[in-house]
Amino acid sequence: MSDISKYHNNFNELLCLSQKYKLDLFIPDIKEEISRIKDEQLYLVVLGQFKRGKSTLINALIGDDILPAAVLPLTSSVTLIKYGKDKIIKVSFEDDNSLIIPDSELHSFITEAGNPSNEKKVKIVEIFYPSEFLKDGIVLIDTPGIGSMFLHNTKSTESFIPKIDAALFVLSVDPPVTETEFKFYEEVRNYADKFIFVMNKIDLVKQNELKEILSYTENIFLNSNHNKNLNLNLNLFSVSAKSALEAKLRQDSPMLVSSRISELENGIKDSIKTEKYFILQNSLQKKLDRFASRLSFSLELELSALRTPINIFEEKIKKFNYEMDMILIEKKSELYSFNGKVTDLISWLDDEIREFNKVQSILIYDSVAVYIMSLQNPSKPALPNLAKDYLASKLSSDFEVWRLKFESSLYDKYLDIIRASTSNINGIIKKLSDISSGLFDISSPLLLEEITFETPSKFIYRIKDEPLFLEIDLLKILPYLLPQSMLVKLVLSKMKKEVEEKTMVNSGSISGFYRMSISEAALKFKYEIDAKIDQIIFYINSVITSALKNKNQNEESIAPRLNEISSDLASINSLKLIKQTESSRSLS
Numbered sequence: 001m002s003d004i005s006k007y008h009n010n011f012n013e014l015l016c017l018s019q020k021y022k023l024d025l026f027i028p029d030i031k032e033e034i035s036r037i038k039d040e041q042l043y044l045v046v047l048g049q050f051k052r053g054k055s056t057l058i059n060a061l062i063g064d065d066i067l068p069a070a071v072l073p074l075t076s077s078v079t080l081i082k083y084g085k086d087k088i089i090k091v092s093f094e095d096d097n098s099l100i101i102p103d104s105e106l107h108s109f110i111t112e113a114g115n116p117s118n119e120k121k122v123k124i125v126e127i128f129y130p131s132e133f134l135k136d137g138i139v140l141i142d143t144p145g146i147g148s149m150f151l152h153n154t155k156s157t158e159s160f161i162p163k164i165d166a167a168l169f170v171l172s173v174d175p176p177v178t179e180t181e182f183k184f185y186e187e188v189r190n191y192a193d194k195f196i197f198v199m200n201k202i203d204l205v206k207q208n209e210l211k212e213i214l215s216y217t218e219n220i221f222l223n224s225n226h227n228k229n230l231n232l233n234l235n236l237f238s239v240s241a242k243s244a245l246e247a248k249l250r251q252d253s254p255m256l257v258s259s260r261i262s263e264l265e266n267g268i269k270d271s272i273k274t275e276k277y278f279i280l281q282n283s284l285q286k287k288l289d290r291f292a293s294r295l296s297f298s299l300e301l302e303l304s305a306l307r308t309p310i311n312i313f314e315e316k317i318k319k320f321n322y323e324m325d326m327i328l329i330e331k332k333s334e335l336y337s338f339n340g341k342v343t344d345l346i347s348w349l350d351d352e353i354r355e356f357n358k359v360q361s362i363l364i365y366d367s368v369a370v371y372i373m374s375l376q377n378p379s380k381p382a383l384p385n386l387a388k389d390y391l392a393s394k395l396s397s398d399f400e401v402w403r404l405k406f407e408s409s410l411y412d413k414y415l416d417i418i419r420a421s422t423s424n425i426n427g428i429i430k431k432l433s434d435i436s437s438g439l440f441d442i443s444s445p446l447l448l449e450e451i452t453f454e455t456p457s458k459f460i461y462r463i464k465d466e467p468l469f470l471e472i473d474l475l476k477i478l479p480y481l482l483p484q485s486m487l488v489k490l491v492l493s494k495m496k497k498e499v500e501e502k503t504m505v506n507s508g509s510i511s512g513f514y515r516m517s518i519s520e521a522a523l524k525f526k527y528e529i530d531a532k533i534d535q536i537i538f539y540i541n542s543v544i545t546s547a548l549k550n551k552n553q554n555e556e557s558i559a560p561r562l563n564e565i566s567s568d569l570a571s572i573n574s575l576k577l578i579k580q581t582e583s584s585r586s587l588s
Contacts, residue, residue: 004037004040004277004280004281004284005037007037007281007284007285007288008034008037008038010288010575011030011033011034011037011284011288011291012034013571013575014026014030014288014291014292014295014572014575015027015030015031015034017295017568017571017572018030018295020568021295021298021299021302021546022546023294023295023298025539026291026294026295029291030291032163033284033287037284039137040137040276040280041082041137041138041139042137042138042139042165042166042272042276042279042280043139043141043163043164043165043166044138044139044140044141044164044165044166044167044168044268044272045141045164045166045167045168045192046058046140046141046142046167046168046170047167047168047169047170047184047188048169048170048171048181049178049181049184051172052170052171052172052200053170053172053200053201053241053242054142054170055067055068055142056200056241056242056245057168057170057198057200057239057241058081058140058142059241059245060239060241060242060244060245060248060259060261061131061133061140061261061264061265061268062081062129062131062133062134062140063131063133063245063248063249064129064131064248064249065245065249066081066103066106066127066129067079067081067106067110067142068106068107068110068111078123078124078125078141078142079110079124079125079126079127079141079142080124080125080126080127080139080140080141081127081129081131081134081139081140081141081142082126082127082128082129082134082139083128083129083130083131083134083135083137083138084128084129084130085130086128086130087103087127087128087129087130088100088127088128089101089102089103089105089106089125089126089127089128090125090126090127090128091109091122091124091125092122092123092124092125092126093120093121093122093123094121094122094123095121106125106127108120109122109125110122110125133265136273136276137276138268138272138273138276141164164192165192165194165279165280165283166192166194166195166196166272166279167188167192167194167195167196168196168197168198168268169185169195169196169197169198170198170200171197171198171199171200171217172199172200172201173199173200173201173202173204173205173209173210173213174201174204176199176213176216176217177216177217177220177221179412182220182221183415183419185221194271194272194275194279195235196235196237196264196267196268196271196272197217197221197234197235197236197237198236198237198238198239198264199213199214199217199236199237199238199239200239200240200241201240201241201242202238202239202240202260203240203242203243203259210238214236214238217234217236218234218236221234221236222234235267235271237260237263237264237267238260239259239260239261239263239264240258240259240260240261241259241261243255243256243258243259244256244259244260244261247259247261288575292572292573292575295572296442296569296572296573297436297437297442297543298543298546299565299568299569299572300440300442300443300569301436301440301442301543301544301547302543302546302547302565303562303565303566303569304440304441304442304547305440305544305547305548306547306558306561306562306565307562313548314548316439316440317544317548319439320435320436320439320440320540320544323435323439324537327428327431327432327435327533327537328533328537330428330431331425331428331529331530331533334421334424334425334428334529335421335526335529335530337421338417338421338522338525338526339522339526341417341420341421342417342518342519342522345410345413345414345417345518346515346518346519348413349410349511349514349515349518350511350515352406353406353507353510353511354507356402356406356507357503357504357507360398360399360402360503360507361499361500361503361504363398364391364394364395364398364499364503365495365496365499365500367394368387368390368391368394368492368495368499369492369495371387371390371394372386372387372390372492372495387495391495391498391499391502395499395502395503395506399506399510403510407514410514410518414518414521418525421525421529425529425532425533428533429532429533429536432533432536432537432540436540440544
């Protein structure tokens with residue numbers, strides 16, 4: 001029996017107390033932790049930005065083509081890959097129904113193409129598979145809501161973040177580390193007790209280039225605010241997940257060696273599997289502390305109510321309600337500021353696209369003119385088609401080059417707005433906790449989870465591929481009647497109008513798409529801010545209401561209740577003080 005089994009009784013005790021005091025909000029999460037302890041499961045989440053090769057890496061570790069490598073980001077459904085004697089895929093929905101599906105249907109539930117905007121309301125997908133890698137209770141998790149946040153992410157992803165124990169942070173050589181990825185690491189590191197970094201796609205660079213990339217990456221992460229001065233070694237492995245999966249499927253030993261997947265597997269075995277129980281103990285203690293603090297807050301509040309004269313307690317409630325009104329005003333002010341920043345961003349977007357449209361239509365036309373004039377005596381019937389084909393190619397390539405640069409800048413500007421607002425909102429949440437504890441003389445701090453901002457992985461847009469055309473009479477009649485020089489002039493004249501129209505069409509589409517993407521993301525963010533703060537205030541109010549209700553009991557029943565709560569509080573506090581000797585071991 002492993003040491004983590006000791007936590008089974010602790011969480012069971014928290015469950016009994018939650019049920020006893022009708023704290024229904026805690027019960028489902030506590031029950032899930034009890035189930036995990038029983039099965040000794042360690043949640044190893046695979047993090048990474050879109051197109052870093054997360055799904056391919058998971059497939060390579062398992063040794064089979066299980067997860068589809070999506071062209072678009074996956075939906076917000078969490079995918080868990082667990083050990084099982086037989087391969088079974090179970091889809092659970094938000095209405096608590098579930099479905100066993102064949103392999104061929106998996107993409108219909110976890111890819112953006114098969115399940116756009118998570119219209120099928122998938123809550124979680126569990127894949128059971130007979131892989132040696134999973135045999136020791138390792139559960140691999142592909143969580144797009146953490147690593148590749150899409151516009152329509154659901155609350156199921158956000159609620160899953162605190163459950164993770166260890167993480168594979170997937171980077172790739174194209175490019176190695178972005179500022180967004182580094183900031184993302186800084187934001188999620190508090191949720192995982194163990195990080196292993198994976199540099200994927202090493203088959204795309206030469207050996208000397210790879211050395212430079214790995215050195216650069218190590219310096220970036222070792223000098224982070226979290227790691228500097230700790231004298232840590234970075235667990236960084238370089239692999240080609242694509243080659244590894246191919247090699248395992250084809251049983252190609254030389255290719256498997258060159259993919260370096262075995263080094264990563266051994267690294268996971270050495271640093272996670274052998275330390276599994278230490279990691280789990282540390283993770284479970286954090287969760288235990290969090291649940292215990294909320295129970296303590298609830299019980300201490302009721303204790304304070306029972307010990308305080310009714311008129312004084314009611315006065316405290318009035319003060320609390322006043323402070324909550326101020327909090328709501330502060331929240332409203334922050335969201336108003338957020339709206340202003342988003343409006344400014346959209347104005348910047350429109351200005352950039354207008355300027356591009358004005359400049360680009362001239363550049364594209366000049367390029368088409370140069371191309372047509374450079375043609376060596378083309379046949380008259382072919383000339384319009386050659387001009388059209390060149391324009392189509394030039395329009396698409398020029399727009400795509402500009403769009404990729406513009407999209408990256410737009411995305412970074414949006415992230416800056418989200419991060420600033422998230423920081424301010426988390427300050428408000430901290431204030432909520434401080435006000436509640438201070439007003440009602442609560443000794444234990446209320447540990448409230450900070451908001452982890454949800455963003456799209458990218459604002460993905462594809463250039464419109466509507467067929468380009470010239471007027472029908474030009475194509476069918478004029479080429480055969482006009483002299484070559486006049487035909488060239490006429491084609492160029494028509495092309496100028498065509499360039500202006502097509503440039504305007506694509507500029508308008510790009511503008512409309514990005515405006516809609518930003519508006520949707522901003523609306524979702526504001527909704528989640530509202531929901532989170534309202535949920536916290538509702539929770540605290542429900543505890544106050546319960547305390548006030550018990551306060552109105554007669555004096556004879558209050559004394560036994562005081563003794564009962566004091567005894568239960570002592571039990572909870574003893575749980576919070578549990579520190580397994582093994583969990584004090586340093587975990588990098």
